[in-house]
Amino acid sequence: MTTIRTICCLGAGYVGGPTMSVIADRCPDIQVHVVDINERRIAAWNDDDLVKLPVYEPGLAEVVGRARGRNLHFSTDVNAAIAMADMVFLSVNTPTKTRGIGAGQASDLRWIELCARQVAEHAQGHTIVVEKSTLPVRTAETVQAILGSNTQGRSFVVLSNPEFLAEGTAIADLEQPDRVLIGGEDAAAREALASVYGRWVPRERILFTNLWSSELSKLTANAYLAQRISSINSIAALCEATGADVNEVARAIGSDSRIGSKFLKSGPGYGGSCFQKDILNLVYLCRHYRLETVARYWESVVEINTWQQERIAQLVVSRLFGTVTGKRLAVLGFAFKANTNDTRETPAIRICQALLEEGARLAIHDPKVDPDTIASDLGCASSDADGGWQFCPEVAAAAAGADALIILTEWDAYASLDWAALAMVMRHPAWLFDARGLADLEAARAAGLKVWRVGLGDPSLVLAA
Numbered sequence: 001m002t003t004i005r006t007i008c009c010l011g012a013g014y015v016g017g018p019t020m021s022v023i024a025d026r027c028p029d030i031q032v033h034v035v036d037i038n039e040r041r042i043a044a045w046n047d048d049d050l051v052k053l054p055v056y057e058p059g060l061a062e063v064v065g066r067a068r069g070r071n072l073h074f075s076t077d078v079n080a081a082i083a084m085a086d087m088v089f090l091s092v093n094t095p096t097k098t099r100g101i102g103a104g105q106a107s108d109l110r111w112i113e114l115c116a117r118q119v120a121e122h123a124q125g126h127t128i129v130v131e132k133s134t135l136p137v138r139t140a141e142t143v144q145a146i147l148g149s150n151t152q153g154r155s156f157v158v159l160s161n162p163e164f165l166a167e168g169t170a171i172a173d174l175e176q177p178d179r180v181l182i183g184g185e186d187a188a189a190r191e192a193l194a195s196v197y198g199r200w201v202p203r204e205r206i207l208f209t210n211l212w213s214s215e216l217s218k219l220t221a222n223a224y225l226a227q228r229i230s231s232i233n234s235i236a237a238l239c240e241a242t243g244a245d246v247n248e249v250a251r252a253i254g255s256d257s258r259i260g261s262k263f264l265k266s267g268p269g270y271g272g273s274c275f276q277k278d279i280l281n282l283v284y285l286c287r288h289y290r291l292e293t294v295a296r297y298w299e300s301v302v303e304i305n306t307w308q309q310e311r312i313a314q315l316v317v318s319r320l321f322g323t324v325t326g327k328r329l330a331v332l333g334f335a336f337k338a339n340t341n342d343t344r345e346t347p348a349i350r351i352c353q354a355l356l357e358e359g360a361r362l363a364i365h366d367p368k369v370d371p372d373t374i375a376s377d378l379g380c381a382s383s384d385a386d387g388g389w390q391f392c393p394e395v396a397a398a399a400a401g402a403d404a405l406i407i408l409t410e411w412d413a414y415a416s417l418d419w420a421a422l423a424m425v426m427r428h429p430a431w432l433f434d435a436r437g438l439a440d441l442e443a444a445r446a447a448g449l450k451v452w453r454v455g456l457g458d459p460s461l462v463l464a465a
């Protein structure tokens with residue numbers, strides 16, 4: 001078996017940074033070099049002030065604090081790190097293509113290909129190359145072809161080891177994973193990688209498959225998770241129309257051990273960098289293999305997600321007498337979920353853009369997202385004009401003079417807001433739109449707010465109708 005002494009990871013993003021930090025923390029005898037072409041990102045990973053790490057994850061600062069400088073190193077010297085490594089992880093971005101063949105669906109593999117070429121050029125001796133990025137099935141073939149074209153006495157093995165961490169719980173997910181998946185045929189390489197994880201992951205949780213099953217399992221896991229969210233969101237709309245309550249329905253169906261209770265929380269639709277991209281990629285692969293009906297099945301998961309966001313924006317407008325032009329609306333939460341500063345594909349983007357389009361003045365609050373990110377996501381600088389947005393560091397300031405509070409991210413702090421104090425500074429009639437179902441509705445109603453909550457129908461109204 002190859003003994004791993006030095007690891008290099010290309011890509012110091014949301015996956016590469018936390019994953020390698022945990023590996024370094026758990027394997028003090030392995031030198032781990034995390035490299036990136038983004039100098040600002042690497043500088044932030046090296047910042048003395050651990051609060052300034054480029055990724056916000058509960059527990060991450062402690063892990064980095066223990067390992068950095070000891071056996072965890074962040075640098076922009078990609079080639080040197082590749083040359084030193086026994087094992088190279090590819091953890092670079094694989095976004096949806098925006099142009100050319102497969103635009104809007106297929107993964108853009110240019111960064112993966114560039115990395116493979118860099119490894120082919122700079123690796124020394126025997127190198128195990130590990131696909132950590134989420135990739136279309138059979139990408140390992142491409143990586144192998146690039147590595148194989150330039151061996152010059154060196155040797156390479158490619159493994160697939162997709163990452164299942166969720167943002168906001170990344171450290172817990174990495175430290176206690178449900179499973180670690182390793183795809184590949186080379187027994188020695190598989191064992192070398194398993195022995196890294198084996199330092200802290202029970203052996204029975206390390207699964208081995210062939211390369212293609214491993215690549216496809218990652219896309220499938222994300223498609224299944226996203227499908228559960230679209231399913232419950234579709235039922236939420238039916239609850240609102242019929243007087244049922246989606247939380248009660250979720251509890252009732254989730255108690256069936258065959259269905260299970262996780263991923264049944266209705267909300268403004270899923271966001272994040274993975275679900276949409278990975279399902280679209282799956283759809284593209286199905287079409288590539290001429291499985292049109294299968295492609296359409298998975299495509300509908302994305303359609304429901306988009307529809308849910310549009311539906312929420314429309315119902316806000318409709319409850320506010322059909323117009324929000326010039327009205328101040330407080331948006332609570334911009335991140336795609338709580339406990340992260342990540343806004344990629346956050347439902348807040350589509351919902352805010354729709355409200356801005358209607359001429360609303362948005363007062364946006366988020367405890368972790370900075371205003372520059374919001375400006376870039378919304379495609380416009382902040383302004384106090386109609387159809388403009390402003391960032392408010394405090395909820396109370398966002399609520400001042402607002403006709404509505406719209407909860408889009410389930411930050412804990414939003415569950416225990418002082419509704420009476422907020423209602424006092426709002427313009428009435430004032431609304432609470434709770435797209436995450438976390439507020440105490442009775443308290444909000446008692447404070448004089450009108451209330452809409454995702455998936456909550458009004459049984460009496462339906463009976464009267």
Ligand code: NAD
Binds near residue numbers: 016036038091093094
């Ligand atoms: P990211 O955009 O946060 O990070 C990728 C990094 O790779 C960037 O910092 C970029 O500068 C760097 N990079 C690009 N080309 C490079 C090169 N040639 N050399 C060195 N660095 C290079 O992306 P991410 O969220 O960390 O995701 C990475 C992969 O992991 C994607 O395939 C994604 O689908 C997958 N994934 C993401 C998550 C998640 O929660 N974010 C979870 C599981 C899997």
Ligand code: UDX
Binds near residue numbers: 164264269274
């Ligand atoms: C997801 C997968 O969970 C993870 O395994 C994979 O590695 C990367 O993609 P992530 O996107 O970080 O992780 O977060 P996740 O917790 O899955 O949430 C995704 C979106 O779904 C968020 O917008 C979240 O708010 C939403 N969601 C999740 C719901 O609306 N309801 C739920 O019940 C669960």
